[in-house]
Amino acid sequence: MHPGGADILDFLDFVWQRREEVLQRSLEHVGLVAAAVALSAVLGVLLGLLTYRNATARTAVIAATGTFLTIPSFALFVLLLGIVGLGTAPVVIALTMYGLLPVVRNTVTGLLQVDPAIVESAQGMGLSRRQRLLQIELPIAWPVVLTGIRVSTVVLVGIAAIGAIVNGPGLGHFIFNGLARVATPVAVDLVLTGIVGVVIVAILFDAVFTLLGKLTTSEGLR
Amino acid sequence: MTERPARTTGSDRPMIRLEHLTKAYPRQPHPAVQDLTLDVPEGEIVVLVGPSGCGKTTTMKMINRIIEPTSGRIVLDGEDVTGADPDQLRRRIGYVIQQIGLFPHRTIAENIGTVPRVLGWNRRRIAARVDELLETIGMDPAVYRDRYPKELSGGQRQRVGVARALSADPDVMLMDEPFGAIDPITRERLQNEFLRLQSEVRKTIVFVTHDIDEAIKMGDRIAILREGSEVVQYDTPERILTAPADEFVSDFIGAGASLKRLNLSRVRDIELSRRPTVGEDATAEEALGVLRASSHPAVLVLDRQGRPRRWLGEADLKRADGRPLTSLGMPPEAVVEPHATLSDALNELIAASYSIATVVDGAGVYQGVVDIDRISDAIRAMRGHGRRPADTAAVEDGVHGPAGSA
Numbered sequence: 074m075h076p077g078g079a080d081i082l083d084f085l086d087f088v089w090q091r092r093e094e095v096l097q098r099s100l101e102h103v104g105l106v107a108a109a110v111a112l113s114a115v116l117g118v119l120l121g122l123l124t125y126r127n128a129t130a131r132t133a134v135i136a137a138t139g140t141f142l143t144i145p146s147f148a149l150f151v152l153l154l155g156i157v158g159l160g161t162a163p164v165v166i167a168l169t170m171y172g173l174l175p176v177v178r179n180t181v182t183g184l185l186q187v188d189p190a191i192v193e194s195a196q197g198m199g200l201s202r203r204q205r206l207l208q209i210e211l212p213i214a215w216p217v218v219l220t221g222i223r224v225s226t227v228v229l230v231g232i233a234a235i236g237a238i239v240n241g242p243g244l245g246h247f248i249f250n251g252l253a254r255v256a257t258p259v260a261v262d263l264v265l266t267g268i269v270g271v272v273i274v275a276i277l278f279d280a281v282f283t284l285l286g287k288l289t290t291s292e293g294l295r
Numbered sequence: 296m297t298e299r300p301a302r303t304t305g306s307d308r309p310m311i312r313l314e315h316l317t318k319a320y321p322r323q324p325h326p327a328v329q330d331l332t333l334d335v336p337e338g339e340i341v342v343l344v345g346p347s348g349c350g351k352t353t354t355m356k357m358i359n360r361i362i363e364p365t366s367g368r369i370v371l372d373g374e375d376v377t378g379a380d381p382d383q384l385r386r387r388i389g390y391v392i393q394q395i396g397l398f399p400h401r402t403i404a405e406n407i408g409t410v411p412r413v414l415g416w417n418r419r420r421i422a423a424r425v426d427e428l429l430e431t432i433g434m435d436p437a438v439y440r441d442r443y444p445k446e447l448s449g450g451q452r453q454r455v456g457v458a459r460a461l462s463a464d465p466d467v468m469l470m471d472e473p474f475g476a477i478d479p480i481t482r483e484r485l486q487n488e489f490l491r492l493q494s495e496v497r498k499t500i501v502f503v504t505h506d507i508d509e510a511i512k513m514g515d516r517i518a519i520l521r522e523g524s525e526v527v528q529y530d531t532p533e534r535i536l537t538a539p540a541d542e543f544v545s546d547f548i549g550a551g552a553s554l555k556r557l558n559l560s561r562v563r564d565i566e567l568s569r570r571p572t573v574g575e576d577a578t579a580e581e582a583l584g585v586l587r588a589s590s591h592p593a594v595l596v597l598d599r600q601g602r603p604r605r606w607l608g609e610a611d612l613k614r615a616d617g618r619p620l621t622s623l624g625m626p627p628e629a630v631v632e633p634h635a636t637l638s639d640a641l642n643e644l645i646a647a648s649y650s651i652a653t654v655v656d657g658a659g660v661y662q663g664v665v666d667i668d669r670i671s672d673a674i675r676a677m678r679g680h681g682r683r684p685a686d687t688a689a690v691e692d693g694v695h696g697p698a699g700s701a
């Protein structure tokens with residue numbers, strides 16, 4: 074074992090040597106998560122909008138999307154591999170499935186939390202069902218919905234690393250390469266590169282969400 | 296005793312006509328509204344009042360079809376709207392509820408402009424209308440236009456709720472306990488403001504309350520309801536107080552009916568008492584001279600615009616010691632406007648020093664005072680005029696259904 078300082082310098086040197094690959098994999102990771110988050114956000118909000126008024130429907134949707142999360146990611150990737158093949162597709166599909174629950178749940182919660190008096194006054198003014206939903210209810214529920222999307226992003230950044238098992242893109246490659254070389258000098262550096270990369274990507278996403286929250290939430294709701 | 300203007304100028308043309316309206320909720324033993332027939336004349340405030348659960352809200356919400364009637368007809372301005380498109384219908388009807396329901400994510404201007412925007416007005420017209428309404432409710436557009444509801448007090452939110460309901464200039468307004476959730480002092484002020492506003496805009500208003508005092512104060516006509524929205528009496532406030540149809544009505548009015556009648560006349564209807572006044576630039580000696588020449592214990596200091604500043608007693612003036620008059624004595628605490636009811640004035644003056652309520656006009660200019668003598672004069676005058684005012688004769692012609700036989 075070297076003293077700590079030298080370890081860190083060795084590690085930084087290791088990353089520097091592979092800077093192009095690290096950058097490339099990080100961008101892949103960001104793109105992968107962004108695509109999956111966008112898909113689960115759109116689908117999740119839609120499912121929430123369609124079901125929140127009906128107790129049976131919303132319970133069913135939350136139960137179903139909750140069940141997805143109990144499937145071990147490793148198993149789900151392999152399962153999807155049989156259907157859509159290797160590469161990006163199985164990973165994006167699996168991540169989208171994992172991302173649904175927080176979005177659906179927060180959409181439903183957010184919409185149900187809107188003061189019924191606000192909805193009734195909108196109705197009384199002659200706003201149509203659609204206008205009420207899109208102009209009043211959803212914007213008021215938005216901070217809660219956005220929190221759901223943010224939670225799902227945090228979850229997906231981590232799970233996305235495992236996508237490398239089916240040859241998916243992203244920082245998972247470093248981790249799996251490290252696993253394949255256990256007990257060699259580079260193993261720890263490889264795994265560490267993957268982990269640090271994932272953490273940095275997660276922090277970046279969080280910063281983006283903070284900004285997004287500021288830009289898309291009405292001042293009146295803060 | 297002078298009548299309120301709406302009562303003498305409102306036409307008797309029904310703007311809203313409810314015909315045999317019934318609402319039976321599923322799994323309820325009795326209909327919430329049973330065979331209700333009622334005409335609401337154009338330009339008047341009709342108050343639906345009755346105990347909790349008697350069906351007032353259900354009745355009101357059937358008018359804008361938030362609740363669909365089980366049977367019966369709703370005729371608006373001569374047109375049967377029972378089967379009309381509800382959204383189109385609602386854009387013609389102002390709606391104010393107790394919780395107000397301002398949109399928290401939208402500015403005050405956006406809230407008020409909601410219906411005009413839905414109706415497709417252009418931006419400039421909406422902005423002009425919003426500013427006009429903010430002026431009307433006494434909120435400076437430059438200050439409040441871009442604020443959010445959370446930045447307003449309860450009273451201000453209620454005002455904005457009313458402005459929002461008026462934005463597309465609907466002929467009809469529905470108001471369900473609009474001042475119910477507001478502290479008594481603010482409520483009183485909002486009621487007065489609303490009456491003043493109504494004397495300008497002359498909307499046809501259905502106003503729901505469970506508070507008989509509010510009904511007497513706000514209503515041109517009052518429908519007293521019992522379970523199933525049964526109309527026990529549909530009459531002017533005077534008639535309700537002086538000739539209750541039955542025991543249910545007299546019980547509902549409760550004790551103190553003659554004191555309640557102070558709600559029927561307004562400060563502007565009586566002759567005000569005079570008090571000595573001086574300008575704010577006068578010296579203490581001059582003020583003392585004015586005070587001593589009168590038979591009253593206090594002199595009122597007016598500013599250059601004629602607005603009351605201080606009440607000064609003799610002791611205050613003797614201790615003046617060269618200080619300006621505006622730094623002595625007491626500010627007028629009980630200030631009422633001419634449209635305040637005598638009941639308001641009485642409440643104010645009881646608590647005030649010198650037992651007088653100072654009357655000012657809309658611009659704050661001093662008009663005179665109300666003292667306890669004026670109040671007792673008014674009570675005495677009302678006893679003398681206990682019988683029905685002439686213009687209520689038409690009301691009974693407009694009553695259908697249960698009240699007709701009452």
Ligand SMILES: Nc1ncnc2c1ncn2[C@@H]1O[C@H](COP(=O)(O)OP(=O)(O)O)[C@@H](O)[C@H]1O
Nearest residue numbers: 320321323327346347348349350351352353354
């Ligand atoms: N949505 C509903 N479903 C079933 N019963 C209702 C519903 N709304 C009101 N009611 C019942 O109808 C009656 C009248 O209610 P409401 O019109 O709200 O009375 P009010 O406004 O005079 O207090 C009450 O007995 C109430 O319990």
Ligand SMILES: [Mg+2]
Nearest residue numbers: 348351352353
């Ligand atoms: Mg009610």
